Amino acid sequence: MSRNPARNRVTRAHRSLGPSWFDRLSDLTHPSWARTLVARRVAAAGLACLAVALGLRGDPDSAHSPVVVAVRDLQPGRILVDTDLEVRQLEVRSLPDGAVTALSDVSGRTLASPARAGETLTDVRVLGPRLAATAAGIEDARIVPVRLADPAVAELLREGDRVDVLTVDSDTPAHSGRPQNATVLASDAVVVLVTPSGNGRDQRDRVVMLALPATEATTVAAASLTNAITVTFQ
Template identity: 45%
Template sequence: MADETRRGPRRWRLPPPGWRRTVALRRAAAGLLVVLALGLLAAPSVAPAGTPVLVAARDLAPGVALGPADVTVRLLPGELVPAGAFTEPGAVAGRQVVGGVRAGEALTDVRLLGPVAAVAAAGVPDAAGVPVRLADAGVAALLTPGTRVDLVAAGADDAGLVPADPALLAPGAVVLAVLPAPERTAGSAPVVVVALPAALAARVATVSLREEVTVTLR
């Protein structure tokens, strides 16, 4: 009591002018933040913009058979998605690449062995791809996808002699792929896949079963 007597009566300080307004504004801001947070939680998740497209996960050599490590899915703007693009890895599993493919390049139907690639290469609607086992491995080493060649039957006759004038089987065939060496059967001749019109494709396929075939480069 003695201390209070010395200090005198306690004085109450009045709040500063406008404090009620400040408190009201703070409460309103806090309420707004709560509403925004609840709205964000209730809003449906937005999917990333773009179209899923299958692209090469790494540089691919010509003729390689595609596996899970070779492809990945990437989102591309709709206007950048090429025609014939694949979207599912299962659609290309085991299929072989026509020509080399760079990492990040979209995989389309014309980049894989098949009827679409054959039509695009040969330039005729009934084209087909024909696997041909060449007589000379050295010739296969000179071929790359896109090379235009003439297919020639060069089989030996019954006496083991090669005919003087080999038969021209198909002029102007386009090489689609050269089967990589590790995928060939041990000791077998190299296999080249060429694109030809349907009539010539059937002829070449039949002849190559019984005779050796070689090519001349154009």
């Protein structure tokens, strides 16, 4: 270390007026305390701006969507009206597949299964193409309503049951003493709805909704106009 203060001052002045490459490199690798403080402040300001930007953007996983929910407990077989439903904003990541987003998509439709108050409705909770396809397991499916020859059988049926649909030859009277020939109209039909009893309704008026491939659904619907229909459980 030089013991001549005057010479040191001259050397520092010379470096400030005409710094060499070595001097510049030395300044970069050994920044002054003031320069380090400024750099830290700039970095802190940048991080603060980034945090604000992320806060304004929001978490993409918490995006919301309008969905239709039941406002009260609803029974299957009910024809939905607007007062049964309301639209709420719920997190997208919490919604089930097929969640209904507009009242017009379900208002006036028949509810196929019970719904609790606050429950999100989906496209398979009401009678329609999506329910038929999902229940039957094929895209080309239909829902056909039938009244059973023995209304008591309807009491035993539950949504999701698989049954075979049968009829008998209408040319053979039931009390003729001759055996009636049974014809299987459809196999592996899926029960999607049994209209509820009660409220003074005649048991003979109860309707069973079956999901079937389109061709078999047509056959069953035509036969039900003239022949007695029954089902056998699988």
